[in-house]
Amino acid sequence: MNLRFVLLLALALLVAVPLSLLAGRVWINPFSPELQNASVILVQLRLPRAVLALVLGAGLGAAGAAMQGYLRNPLADPGLFGIAPGAALGAVLSFWTGYASAPWMLPLFALIGAGGAMTLLALIAGRGGGVALFTLAGLMVSSLAGALMSLAISLTPSPFAMSEIVTWMMGSLADRSWREVWIATPLTLTGLGVLFYAGRDLDAMTLGEMAARSLGVEPLRLQALMILGVGLIVGAGVAVAGIIGFVGLMVPHLVRPMTDRKPSSLIVPSAVAGALLLLFADCLCRVLPLAGGELRLGIALSLLGAPFFLRLLLKMRRGMVA
Amino acid sequence: MSFGADNVTVAGRLDGVSLNCRRGMITAICGPNGAGKSTLLSVIAGLVKPDAGHAVMGGRPLTAVSLAQRAQWIGYLPQTPEVAWDVSVEVLISLGRLPWRGAPAAETQAAIEDAIAAMDLQDLRHRPVSTLSGGERARALMARVLATQPGWLLADEPFASLDLAHGLALMQRLRQQARAGKGVVIVLHDLATAMNHADQVLVLAKGKVEAEGPPEMALSREVVSRVWNCPAHWLGDPGERALSIGAPAPLAVDFRQQF
Numbered sequence: 001m002n003l004r005f006v007l008l009l010a011l012a013l014l015v016a017v018p019l020s021l022l023a024g025r026v027w028i029n030p031f032s033p034e035l036q037n038a039s040v041i042l043v044q045l046r047l048p049r050a051v052l053a054l055v056l057g058a059g060l061g062a063a064g065a066a067m068q069g070y071l072r073n074p075l076a077d078p079g080l081f082g083i084a085p086g087a088a089l090g091a092v093l094s095f096w097t098g099y100a101s102a103p104w105m106l107p108l109f110a111l112i113g114a115g116g117a118m119t120l121l122a123l124i125a126g127r128g129g130g131v132a133l134f135t136l137a138g139l140m141v142s143s144l145a146g147a148l149m150s151l152a153i154s155l156t157p158s159p160f161a162m163s164e165i166v167t168w169m170m171g172s173l174a175d176r177s178w179r180e181v182w183i184a185t186p187l188t189l190t191g192l193g194v195l196f197y198a199g200r201d202l203d204a205m206t207l208g209e210m211a212a213r214s215l216g217v218e219p220l221r222l223q224a225l226m227i228l229g230v231g232l233i234v235g236a237g238v239a240v241a242g243i244i245g246f247v248g249l250m251v252p253h254l255v256r257p258m259t260d261r262k263p264s265s266l267i268v269p270s271a272v273a274g275a276l277l278l279l280f281a282d283c284l285c286r287v288l289p290l291a292g293g294e295l296r297l298g299i300a301l302s303l304l305g306a307p308f309f310l311r312l313l314l315k316m317r318r319g320m321v322a
Numbered sequence: 323m324s325f326g327a328d329n330v331t332v333a334g335r336l337d338g339v340s341l342n343c344r345r346g347m348i349t350a351i352c353g354p355n356g357a358g359k360s361t362l363l364s365v366i367a368g369l370v371k372p373d374a375g376h377a378v379m380g381g382r383p384l385t386a387v388s389l390a391q392r393a394q395w396i397g398y399l400p401q402t403p404e405v406a407w408d409v410s411v412e413v414l415i416s417l418g419r420l421p422w423r424g425a426p427a428a429e430t431q432a433a434i435e436d437a438i439a440a441m442d443l444q445d446l447r448h449r450p451v452s453t454l455s456g457g458e459r460a461r462a463l464m465a466r467v468l469a470t471q472p473g474w475l476l477a478d479e480p481f482a483s484l485d486l487a488h489g490l491a492l493m494q495r496l497r498q499q500a501r502a503g504k505g506v507v508i509v510l511h512d513l514a515t516a517m518n519h520a521d522q523v524l525v526l527a528k529g530k531v532e533a534e535g536p537p538e539m540a541l542s543r544e545v546v547s548r549v550w551n552c553p554a555h556w557l558g559d560p561g562e563r564a565l566s567i568g569a570p571a572p573l574a575v576d577f578r579q580q581f
Contacts, residue, residue, distance in 0.1 A: 072406035204420050207466070208404040210369055215420045215470075216393030261407045262417075 002265055005258045009272040013279075017054070020279050021046045024286045025294075048178045053282045054275040055181070056173075056241055059188040059233035061274020062267050064248025065255070066195040069202035069263025070226050071131060074256075075312070078248040082141030083231045086117025087238035088169060089145045092152045095165045107183045107239035114235025117141050118227050125223060131209060134223060171242035171298025173282050180240040191232030192271060198225040199264030206263065244298050246305025247274050253312065325474055325505055327366050330375035335361045337529040338375070343474070343522075348496055348506045350516040352541065353526035354550050359509045360401050360478050362526065366507065367398040367476050379474075393421035397472030401479055401509070403463045405451050411462045412438070412447045418469030437469035440495050442488060456483045464492060474505040481515060493519055517541050517556070517563045525549055 021042055022028045028038050063078035071080070078084070090113020091106055099105040124137040156162040201222045204212040213219065237244060251274045252266055259265040278297075281304065285295045326341040336358045343349045343366075351359045364370040366377045368384045377384035384392065397418070405414060415437050419430045438447055441461040451459060460483045467475065475496070481489045496506045497519070510516045516523050516537055523540040525533040527549045533540040538560060546554045546565070554567045 072404075200420055200423065203417060206406045206409065206414075207417060208400065208406070210364070210400050211398065211403060213369055213389075214367055214393065214396065214398035214400075215417070216390045218389055256407075260413050261409045262413055263407070 002259050002269070005255075006269050006272060009269060009276060013054070013272065013276055016276060016279055017050055020050050020053075020283045023283045044177070045175075048181050049173050049176055049282065050279060051181050052173055052176050052184060052240065053279045055185050055188050056237045056244065057247060057275040057278025058271040059184075059191060059237060059274070060244065060247040060278070061251040061255075061270035061272075062192050062195055063230045063233045064250075064274070065252040065263065065266040065270035066198065066202060066226065067230060067248065068252050069266065070205060070222070071135060072205060072208075074253065074316075075249070077245070078230050078234050079243075079245060080135065080142070081117075081121060081138040081227070081230055081234075082143075082145060083114050083117045083121070083234045084238050084243055085142050085145035085149065086120075087111065087114035087235045088243055089113045089149045089152070090116070091168065091238065091242070092149050092165050095161050095168070096152050096156060098161075100164070103179070104183075107180070110239035111187075111235050113145070114231055114238065117145060118231040118235075120144075122224070122227055127220065130219065167296075168242050169298075170296035171244040171301075172285070172294075172296045173241055174285075174294055176240065184236040184240045187232045187236035191229045191236070192267075194225055194229035194232070196267055198222060198229060199267055201225070202263035242298060244278070244301060246301045246308070247277055250305055250308050251277055253308075324381060325366070325379050325507075326377070327362060327372075328375050328378050330362070330365050330372040330377070332358075332361055332365065332370060332529075333373050335529055336365070336372070339526065339529070339531055340375075341366065341524050341534075343505050343507050345473075345503050345505045346500050347521035348500050348508065348519060350508055350510045350520035350523045350537070351526065352510055352513060352516050352523055353532070356528070357526040358529040359526055362524075363476055363478055363507065363509050364398075364400075367396055368392050369398065390421065394470070395473045397467040397470040397475045399464060399467045399477040399480055405459075405463075408450045408452045410448050410450055411443055411454070411465075414451055414462055415443075415465045415469050418466040421470060433469050433471050436471075437465040440468055440491070441465040442491060457485055457488065460484060461488060461492075468495070472504070474507065475499055476507045478509045479511060480508055481510070481512065513541055513546065514563055514565050517565070518561055 022030060024046060026041060028041065060078060067076040067078050067080060068074055087110040090109040090111070093113070094100040094106045094109035099109065120141050121137055124140065125134040153162060153165055156165065201212070201217045204215040204217045207215070209219065252270045255266055255269045255273050259269060281300050282297055285297050285300050288295050324343070324345060326343045328340055330336055330339050339358070339362055341362065351362060353359050361370060365372050368377055379387055379395065412434065415434050418437065419425070419433060422430065438444060441464055443461060443465055446454065446458060446462070451462060454462060464477070464480055467477065480492060484492060496508070500506050520537050522535060523537045524531060525540055525545060532549045533545045543555050552567055554565055557564045557566050
């Protein structure tokens with residue numbers, strides 16, 4: 001049943017990707033390609049954008065599934081570890097110092113920020129490997145990075161830099177090129193591999209930390225795998241697209257009822273469904289007519305995500321969460 | 323010593339406790355609330371690191387055995403087991419096979435089927451755990467431990483929410499494990515069950531060993547009255563004992579003397 005579900009999602013992707021290439025400010029009619037620079041638009045603008053949406057969506061979906069499994073909480077999200085704010089802080093610093101205009105520098109700064117957050121997280125969480133302490137450490141890293149980011153913004157030398165920072169933080173795939181694809185893809189794929197490898201340990205966590213240990217799970221090892229897997233995915237995502245929320249929260253939820261609900265069974269379907277969701281959301285951003293340019297992807301997803309989150313909370317309140 | 327605890331101390335909970343469990347035997351750990359029973363069980367399961375002394379398996383410190391190997395050898399049922407996701411009974415039980423990574427699929431399936439049959443879960447195997455009653459859930463969680471087919475089975479209050487028939491079935495299953503040369507260690511609240519079914523009993527109070535040995539000795543009337551601070555005596559014949567608590571006659575005398 002699980003396999004059939006994944007195949008179905010993959011089939012939907014197969015249909016959605018070509019369609020997404022046609023949609024945009026300029027619609028491309030595949031049957032009468034009279035448009036002069038159609039091939040340029042396709043290959044240089046829309047294809048890298050679509051690939052990026054697939055890669056980031058897959059990463060965030062899978063990272064969400066793994067996080068929920070690890071924390072044994074359906075409300076967990078890859079953002080909880082504070083790695084995204086860490087990466088964002090790095091990016092903001094690149095704007096602040098003016099390096100952002102140089103090629104590769106913004107993603108590099110963001111990745112360094114993500115790496116710093118991961119290191120800090122590992123250092124604070126310490127040797128015990130307990131989940132509660134780890135979550136608190138994530139919260140602390142997250143608020144520290146957030147505070148430093150606000151500080152950097154408030155001290156920005158020029159209003160232009162500030163507006164650049166603010167726009168960038170909203171998250172978008174607009175004007176991304178193959179360069180971003182080359183940065184994000186290997187990191188995300190490595191992260192996906194790590195999380196997939198952690199699947200069995202995450203299954204054991206279903207029974208609680210003590211029982212998981214009695215089933216052979218080494219808490220520190222699992223914690224390291226989670227930091228590495230989620231960190232690579234989230235760090236790469238923020239580096240190339242800014243902060244994109246809610247995918248990691250929503251997707252595992254939508255997917256869970258279609259599986260046997262074990263965390264490991266969720267990782268691959270969540271990756272495929274996450275890719276689909278981000279592709280769809282990005283198309284929506286491109287197509288919606290908006291005066292000042294396009295709708296930012298981060299905003300679109302938050303607008304979709306907030307009602308979803310509310311529904312989830314109401315459902316939990318009634319004690320019938322999936 | 324093949325399995326157990328060697329002079330184990332856990333600050334505030336256990337004070338120099340030794341326990342020698344033997345294969346082929348059912349060992350019961352008894353004691354009043356807060357005696358350290360569950361702590362001792364998690365120490366010998368290798369889940370709580372003692373401040374002094376050590377847990378032992380196969381004659382060497384448990385810490386010398388790899389976590390993966392421990393997981394195959396020791397099955398552990400916690401006192402308050404949790405199930406984070408609403409998986410089916412069958413999926414829950416299959417988690418017990420996690421330590422046997424790479425085992426043949428047929429072997430895995432056979433172990434799961436055996437555990438399902440042992441806990442009488444055939445009709446419930448596809449039900450989500452959230453729809454189970456307390457007792458049904460307890461059976462499913464016990465089956466998860468049985469599915470591991472461990473050499474040592476450690477369970478904290480496994481009978482607590484089982485009805486009579488399923489309690490008896492579990493006891494028979496544990497006895498069968500012991501006869502097959504495996505070891506069984508259970509924390510028991512019900513002293514009559516310990517008296518009638520255990521081969522050896524360890525009585526703990528306030529983190530110290532109060533008595534140990536065959537049940538008729540370790541759970542003698544004197545020990546029970548002293549440790550549980552409650553007048554008690556055993557009724558019936560060995561093997562089908564019942565515990566009577568309270569002391570009606572002397573109390574009545576005291577009552578009259580007050581007036």
